[in-house]
Amino acid sequence: MYHYLNDPGINKKYVSVTIGAQKYKTEIQAKNQIIIADEPVEVGGQDLGFTPAELLEASLATCSVMAIRMYADRKEWNLQEAKVNVSFKRNIKTHLVAFKKEIEIIGDLTEEQRSR
Incomplete structure (x- = not known):
């Protein structure tokens, strides 16, 4: 099995995040891709992209699928x-965070396969 993350030949690059004068609009760049993060209007942003919390949720969901x-x-x-x-x-008082993950599998799979 090929594990590209452990391949010494892969040039490990970084993620670069920049914020300018425009309140909360943040540019995230990795490789040749750029995405915008922002905060909702009600907290002073312009709602131009995902919030940091949504990016975290998206990362966890993407890794899972x-x-x-x-x-x-x-x-x-x-x-x-x-x-x-x-x-x-x-929880702002205790600083505890709880994640909830729901998985939906579609395909011709047995119950044993689905449980894995």
């Missing part, structure tokens, strides 16, 4: 689609 796809492909299972919803709640 990609892992599901890679596992299904390796096992040669008939996975048509995987969907992951991630949300979190933050």
